[in-house]
Amino acid sequence: MESDNNLKAFANDIRIETIKCLKKRGFGHVGGCMSIVETLSVLYGSVMKYDAKNPQWEDRDYFILSKGHGGPALFATLALKGFFPVNWLDTLCEPKTLLPSHCDRLRTPGVDVSTGSLGQGLSVADGIAKGFKIKGKDNWVYVILGDGECAEGQNWEAAQFASHFKLSHVVAFVDWNKRQVDGYINDVMSLGDIEGKFKAFGWYAATVSGSDTEAIKTAIENAKKEHGEMPIAIVLDGVKGSGVPEFEEMFDNHFFNLDAELADKAIARLEA
């Protein structure tokens, strides 16, 4: 297990590499990449079982970024963990790249599921967890959902299914960054009490700060001690664009043209 200082440092590195990657392309889903960095750090720095040299290792835990547009943050994480060279991050969205904007398991080593059409990742996670269960394996499947994505009804079909089949090895994070393409969630389509909704579906659920690696790690550990046969939902109370005040303050921060000067300023601050 990595120490929390290391997880903080890893999160910082992921954030820097993600910004560099998006800066090279000049645009992208910046806000929603920033808000999942700490969770990726905890998963890939401490919690998940994987082999970067053998991404298809049969005994690995699986990870699904259901909000597939957060791909660059996942690619930065995978690169830093040695799944592929860090300089691949310079090729984001170029023709024939192995790093498209949205996650693609057929292209990127370490990506377990192709995502991008929102609302489908939790169902796939259920299937993977069921597959582990049939095989008698003790592996986990981790999935990050967007808060805006939770408007897709299929998530709640999947929540019902996971509960019915006692898929205790599904861990779903909801990136509660409160914003989506058209503005604030509460203005577009109110989501209500996310933790309460999962609990009502028979899940173990908790809410933690999405920008605190220690809190996320502790929440996962506590959940695994307490959940019994229930699947686990961890709501990440966070800020879209987190870690870079200029990104956080921008109103339309879901997808934007990333000014190189601003990116450099942010990177310099994070590297200091």
Add this chain to the structure above:
Amino acid sequence: MFKLAYNGNFESLPITEVFSSFLGERLEKDSRTVYVDADLMALIGVRDLWKKYPDRVLNTGIMEGNMIGVASGLALTGFKPYVHSFAAFVTRRAFDQIFISAAYNKNTMHIIGSEPGIKQDYNGGTHMTFEDVAMMRTIPGAFIFDITDNAMLLSVLNATKDMQGIFYYRLPMSEIRKVYADGSEFRVGKGNILREGKDATIIVSGALVSMALEAAKLLAEEGIQVRVIDMFTIKPLDEPLVIESAKKTGIIITAENASVNGGLGEAVSRCVTENYPVYVKHVAVKEEFGEVGPESYLFERYGFTGTQLAEEVKKAIQLRSQS
């Protein structure tokens, strides 16, 4: 090889028994086989298997999109999923999940869509899918089979069981006319010539195969000899056979229990126009929704009876003779 056994009679064995016995065998012999249904197990006859294999025979309840997602996750952990719902719901309702969670992720999945098109008779328009073929044809590399009878179902399921890809089977479950002798064998991508003729070719599939044979019989009485092809393998289409038929008979009439938009007829037309242009007439559902009623009514309502097909063939022959 296949052997024709058509005499107008219905299958005596319910096709659901053919399916459940195939599935039972796969579950027994291959621990990677899984089956997922969305609350229609009772209709396709697998409830006994649900009891026998509670781990690998799953009921999602009425959630078709989630069913495809779950099956995709199972495929990603090495399982071979068979999934089922009514054709309308498993395709139309869950098409994006089939496209992205299953196909785009390169998962193998066997999708059984039961009671396609007018086979939904008393359930009516909401359940009647004429558009499923068009949707599924747009999935790169997908396989589509319009099942004619018991012998075909068993043979096609056996032919595909170890293949990889997205397989869509249009499965009729009631009032199935027996066309093939038991033990007949079918090949993916190979259509069957059921009857030879030089004046026109009827290319047909599924529930309309028996009607095409009736039409051919009626036409023969008037001295018109038509070739009848069962193109159960809508995708991949047997293009060499289509082209050869175009060359041999100069007229093609397609007939399908589906929409004229994007179905078998359009697949045949594209093949013909690109390779050996001849006159092609489409008998299919044209810009209409389904409606309720007994099958006998619906066959006539949509122009699918042997008599109506025979009329279309005669009109096509007449049109060409005038041109």
